[in-house]
Amino acid sequence: MAAALTIATVDPSDASVILLVITVNTVVGVVQEVRVEEAVAALSAMNAPSARVVRDGEERSVAASEVVPGDLVLVAEGDVVPADADVLAAASLPADESSLTGESASVEKAPDGDGTRGTVSAGTVIVRGHGRVDVTATGADSALGRIAALMGAAPGPTPLQHRLAKFGRTLATVTVTLCAIVLTLGLVRGQPVELMIVAAISLAAVPESLPAVVTLALALGARRMADRHAVVRRLPAVETPGSVTVIATDETGTLTEGRMAAEQLWTASVGEALVAGTGYAPDGRTVRNGETVPPSEAPDLTAGPGRPDAPGSP
Template structure:
């Protein structure tokens, strides 16, 4: 065994489910190898890996022959040769982007700096004018110089920095009570000045957990109410005992895989899509451990990207049956029957089910087809007629309360913009679900971003709210574009790929529970409860703080200006000085 820190290019690394990839690897061999790259790309679904060629100029999500440092193997096994370690990895490149990114001064710091210089030049001009006017009216020159210096000092609001610090510190404490940990004092006010909130999707707007949203069988379409622990048929709870097609489809989903799910702890291990199927089965009482005891697995054909399906064989009394799942087009091509009734599967039926699958995919859902049938030869896995059982539509669902929070931010004048590495269809579906954009909104991809930037050079950035397939560099470019347009930009994210943008934004906000360590260290604020709604509270608090500082600034300046005007008026009209320099 070799420690990860001792790996060098050329070493060969063996990978199994549960491993964390310790360096950038070129895949040498793969057996149903699937890797969770959500921290790097924002892709919710595991990426299948194989030793084939990478397309020229491809993005991270298209490099199926590469395994990246920091990602997780969720299923299968394989071998890879080390091609990069340390800063020579994709993770290292992102680290370098974090180091060079600079957010500059906060809006309040900019306001105070400009105010300070304006006051300096204004008071110097007033002091010089008062000294000159007094000298011309015959007053002693030394007295006028002393008076000018004293007025210069008096006109500067020396208490403003102290008051601003106290107000910000109190605001920091109030935000901490609302589960927002502020790591930089100026960030307290900056969030209140925000006009654009750039947000990641996976783990920020969504749960970062796949779940079965719908199951379409040959007879009906069912939806799932996980909070209520029920399956719905047309909005009405369905009885699994009277819907055998539902039970059989979910049974196949539970058996055909290697994932586990603990309903008590609400946690699963393994491929996220398989975990979602096992969780859906548990809603109607189909626990994987119990099902495997009743129907022991005797053979398995792992998922193969070339065939796009996986199958397992289970003993059922004196016989066997095959459980199959995979891409709809691949599974439908293997089935001869439809439903438990076993009616013949004609080409018209296949076309109808494929259209349903395409419609579901168009909504940003991931679709798996389920099938089962008797097996006469377990070694062949598929050795009998298979019956199509249904289409499982899965999604990484929006988090509760997101839509209300987005609506409140919009009413407060803060435009919410999504930038994700995920597929455009998925991005639009989630943006529509949470109220960021409509279902027909235009999506700008990372490849289209340079062209869009050129078009926005003179016309501003209004209109686009959804960006998909974007890299960490693309997120930096987006922030710079919005800032150049005069916006105060907040960035909220949780992954390694969000870290450069968190640093570059006027204020970076990271998730505290699910966020990576890199993201938390790069952020100015951490949401300890991972609730997007906390942003709304923090923005409200930031605006209160800004108003308090502005009011106190006006109060101090009005008092100091009154002193200057009283002395100036006395000199101009020839009256005795109401205040001597010492006073």
């Protein structure tokens, strides 16, 4: 509106500045969203890109999106299950269901099992072995699809958007009041009407820089998060984690890689110690006060609970 009024009063310089601010704001937001959509599309392409099915007695490879209920699918170690299915045959067939349930421990699958032992779900990964499954549900009808449907609702305003909306209303009220005062005082002093209108519009256009500044700040935040391998789909979400005070989660792999390993120990008798090593590899060391401590010199760390030599044992 400010740009249109400025053009109407034949003030191209002010109009150009206002349009430039709006253009920069729009371009930054669109570029960020396009980049994120490309990243999300690449991640989606990794989700069961193909499946081996048996149709008309012949084994063939088809896109996961072409799998339909009733298909016989062959699964093996490393395969992403393309759909919900019943297990017909299995040879040591554990499945990693952390993407669905958050549990890091794999679940052994077997035909005619009880509960979920006789079924596999879309999006889960076969840890080892091989088997044959009969597809029962695909897409939105699968367990993973039903979870995705729960996330279909539009997200509400973020804390930053709430604060900006409140600040914007206050700023708009103050700006309109100041414009009216400047226009009135100018006309009272006998200034030309056109000049005072341009002055009032210029004063009203000052807040136009606020969206650009906020957008650029959020874009920089999204860039830094991307450097740490965190994909931000919507710019306002960059600020949301900063408003979080408590995160309630578990330790089974929901927010981790699903591989549990101790990194820090504490005992009442001696205090803190750091553990170096990765996963279940048979190497590592225990560090206390900046020095490596062998197990023979750290009985408080090697003693198990309930043993007589364990800290706190009777």
